[in-house]
Amino acid sequence: MTAAPQVSGDDRGFTLGDGLFETVLWDAGELKLWDAHMERLNSSCDKLGLPLPPLGACRRAALAIVKAQMLGAERAAVRLTWSAGPGGRGLDRPDAPSPQLTATAAVSVKWVGPARLATVSVRRNDTSPASRLKSLSYLDNVLARQEARSAGADEALMLNTRGELACAGVANLFWIEKGVLYTPAIACGVLNGIMRGALIERAGRAGADIREVAATPEALSRASAVFLTNSLIGVRPVASIDGRLVGHDPFVQILQALLDDVS
Amino acid sequence: MTAAPQVSGDDRGFTLGDGLFETVLWDAGELKLWDAHMERLNSSCDKLGLPLPPLGACRRAALAIVKAQMLGAERAAVRLTWSAGPGGRGLDRPDAPSPQLTATAAVSVKWVGPARLATVSVRRNDTSPASRLKSLSYLDNVLARQEARSAGADEALMLNTRGELACAGVANLFWIEKGVLYTPAIACGVLNGIMRGALIERAGRAGADIREVAATPEALSRASAVFLTNSLIGVRPVASIDGRLVGHDPFVQILQALLDDVS
Numbered sequence: 001m002t003a004a005p006q007v008s009g010d011d012r013g014f015t016l017g018d019g020l021f022e023t024v025l026w027d028a029g030e031l032k033l034w035d036a037h038m039e040r041l042n043s044s045c046d047k048l049g050l051p052l053p054p055l056g057a058c059r060r061a062a063l064a065i066v067k068a069q070m071l072g073a074e075r076a077a078v079r080l081t082w083s084a085g086p087g088g089r090g091l092d093r094p095d096a097p098s099p100q101l102t103a104t105a106a107v108s109v110k111w112v113g114p115a116r117l118a119t120v121s122v123r124r125n126d127t128s129p130a131s132r133l134k135s136l137s138y139l140d141n142v143l144a145r146q147e148a149r150s151a152g153a154d155e156a157l158m159l160n161t162r163g164e165l166a167c168a169g170v171a172n173l174f175w176i177e178k179g180v181l182y183t184p185a186i187a188c189g190v191l192n193g194i195m196r197g198a199l200i201e202r203a204g205r206a207g208a209d210i211r212e213v214a215a216t217p218e219a220l221s222r223a224s225a226v227f228l229t230n231s232l233i234g235v236r237p238v239a240s241i242d243g244r245l246v247g248h249d250p251f252v253q254i255l256q257a258l259l260d261d262v263s
Numbered sequence: 264m265t266a267a268p269q270v271s272g273d274d275r276g277f278t279l280g281d282g283l284f285e286t287v288l289w290d291a292g293e294l295k296l297w298d299a300h301m302e303r304l305n306s307s308c309d310k311l312g313l314p315l316p317p318l319g320a321c322r323r324a325a326l327a328i329v330k331a332q333m334l335g336a337e338r339a340a341v342r343l344t345w346s347a348g349p350g351g352r353g354l355d356r357p358d359a360p361s362p363q364l365t366a367t368a369a370v371s372v373k374w375v376g377p378a379r380l381a382t383v384s385v386r387r388n389d390t391s392p393a394s395r396l397k398s399l400s401y402l403d404n405v406l407a408r409q410e411a412r413s414a415g416a417d418e419a420l421m422l423n424t425r426g427e428l429a430c431a432g433v434a435n436l437f438w439i440e441k442g443v444l445y446t447p448a449i450a451c452g453v454l455n456g457i458m459r460g461a462l463i464e465r466a467g468r469a470g471a472d473i474r475e476v477a478a479t480p481e482a483l484s485r486a487s488a489v490f491l492t493n494s495l496i497g498v499r500p501v502a503s504i505d506g507r508l509v510g511h512d513p514f515v516q517i518l519q520a521l522l523d524d525v526s
Contacts, residue, residue, distance in 0.1 A: 004349070005272040009365045014270055015344065016401040017280030049409065077352055081278065086267070089340055089369040091401070091408040091432050102272045106352040123390035127424065128403045137400035138279040138354070139393045145354040146312065161390065161424040169354050 005102050012093065013083025017137030019099065020044050020083075025108065025231050025263065026066050026076040032262045033231065034059070036194045041082060044133045050099055053082045061103040069105045077108040077232050083136060108232050114239035115228055117168065118153035119217065120144045124166035126189025131160075134191055145169040155228070157217075157241060160189040164214045171228035171236065172196040175220055176249050182219065185212040195229040195263065202258045225249035234263025268365050275356065276346025280400030282362065283307050283346075288371065288495050288526065289329050289339040295525045296494065297322070299457045304345060307396045313362055316345045324366040332368045340371040340495050346399060371495050377502035378491055380431065381416035382480065383407045387429040389452025394423075397454055408432040418491070420480075420504060423452040427477045434491035434499065435459040438483055439512050445482065448475040458492040458526065465521045488512035497526025 013019035022041050025032040038055050045052050062078045070076040085098040122144040125131050144156035148169065156169040165184045167173050172193040174183045181203060184190050200210050213219075220226055226238040226246045235256040238246050256263075275281035285304050288295040301318050308315050325341045333339040348361040385407040388394050407419035411432065419432040428447045430436050435456040437446045444466060447453050463473055476482075483489055489501040489509045498519040501509050519526075 006269040007272050007277055009268040009270050009344070010367055011277070012405075014274070014277045014346070014365075015284070015342070015399070016405055017399055018402055018405050021278070048406075079278075079352070081272070083277070089342070091405050092412070093405075102277075104273055121390060122392070123388065123424070125386065125388035125391070125403065125424070127384060127386035128388070129385070129406055130402045135402050136278070136280055137402035139281055139398050139400035140388065140391045142275075142279055142281050142354050142356075143311075143392055149355070161386070161388070 004104060007083065007100065007102055008086055010086050010088065011083050011100055012085060012087035013081065013100070013136045015087065016091070017135065018084040018087070018093070019081060019136040020048065020050070021079055021081040021134055021136065023231055024062060024078045024080070026062070026070070026078050026105070027074065031059070031062055031078065033194050033198060036197060040192060040194060045082070047129055047133060050082070050084060051097060053099065053101060057101060061101055065103040065105045070107070073107045075108045075110060076105045079104045081136070112233055112236060114237040115155045115168070116153045116239055117155050117157040117241045118148040118151035119242055120147040120156045120158060122147060122158065124158045124160045124189040126160040126162070126166070126187070131189035132186055132192060141169045159217065163216060164188050165217060165219065166190055168228050171230040171233065173226070173228060174199070175223035175226045176251050177219070177223050179209065179251070181208055181210045182213055182215065183210070185214055188214055193229060194231050195234060195259065198259060198262060199229055199235070199255060203255060206258065223247070225252050227252055234259050267367060270346065270363065270365055271349055273349050273351065274346050274363055275348060275350035276344065276363070276399045278350065279354070280398065281347040281350070281356070282344060282399040283311065283313070284342055284344040284397055284399065286494055287325060287341045287343070289325070289333070289341050289368070290337065294322070294325055294341065296457050296461060299460060303455060303457060308345070310392055310396060313345070313347060314360060316362065316364060320364060324364055328366040328368045333370070336370045338371045338373060339368045342367045344399070375496055375499065377500045378418045378431070379416040379502055380418050380420040380504045381411040381414035382505055383410040383419045383421060385410060385421065387421045387423045387452040389423040389425070389429070389450070394452035395449055395455060404432045422480065426479060427451050428480060428482065429453055431491050434493040434496065436489070436491060437462070438486035438489045439514050440482070440486050442472065442514070444471055444473045445476055445478065446473070448477055451477055456492060457494050458497060458522065461522060461525060462492055462498070462518060466518060469521065486510070488515050490515055497522050
């Protein structure tokens, strides 16, 4: 491992959490779902009012960091951070922001085991556009995870400010009821996850009935299975929620198989 | 100006907004309300589960940055950032976090003029402990300010998730009605502002009737005056809210005078 890159102490990414990131799986020599990650980064920049990142430079930075740091590893999590850049003092960005690109990488294991969820008190702030972006202001999720760990779980189940299901600390949420696949709608304060999108697209093409909904937590108690998705874990089954065991559904394995080449 | 200090690109302050800061007014050779700032930083570390900062080193860093960068300036905003330090990947902190202290300074003007507020759609997430801390995850406030600027105002009026009055983008909110001073309670998702605390203490000692309340925005339309406080501006009158002019009350000038030695 080489040393981490340095960033300026007056970068708004550091001072205010003003910026975005993408976490991309590198596996078998490939950056998985790369185009989808770059599309999301672009559209997130539009929503935040940040200049777009140079996509060629992003790809070169991602490949360079893998080459420099991941010697011998088969799978890596490559993180690209697009921070708002030097900002001086105060909330207002400079008239012409100069965002900064920072790349890091870490070894990523394929299988982390089923998740035990705990419903936490920290809610997803669906009133803020940031709730639908992979932003550098992630402290609510850090606190949600802390709360879940304190409850003896390993991941948080977050509701939004209206008490509807939103997501986990670092993953999107899905459940199955009577053969139908459900996931909270983006408007519920949910990140437009890359693996979430890939699953919806591929399962839809395979003929599955998929519904993006606003639902209360009671929906999970009626589910035959619950699982999480993100770019590094693919599909991760949920074993329990607040200590209550969650069932198995063979449908989950089929969905896992649908994503096998990208997770 | 010397170059900004460098921070590591894998500092959790940069990657996740995991950390805290204080903005201290330096004026007439003094760091104003220093003890109150350090007490808040300590108690905020407890709430976030971060090791406490070395207070002597904080003071030395603050004075050193003023000496190095503020030659000739009478007033400066000194920012001390206590970020969670190197974290590797993921939400969970290392077992023994090594927070990092970073100091910066900028010239600060005494008088910024009355504020024109716009009520924004981004709500203060009172369900999160972070809403009561001066944390590095400030993107909601950046977005709130953007929204206020787009509406032709210069500062945001933020409500909480229940629709109660909370605060401005970078200031606490006060109003006066029939000689009584009101401010949103901390539980409303409000930063425990240093100037807010100083005002409550000093005005209380001077015999004022001060109430920390949960109130709806309608309270402001009944107010004889509305104003903001923070450590750099002291008391800043509000001229208008959503285009509606706000009245004057001589009480505000008396409160300003009470804080004259620290703002």
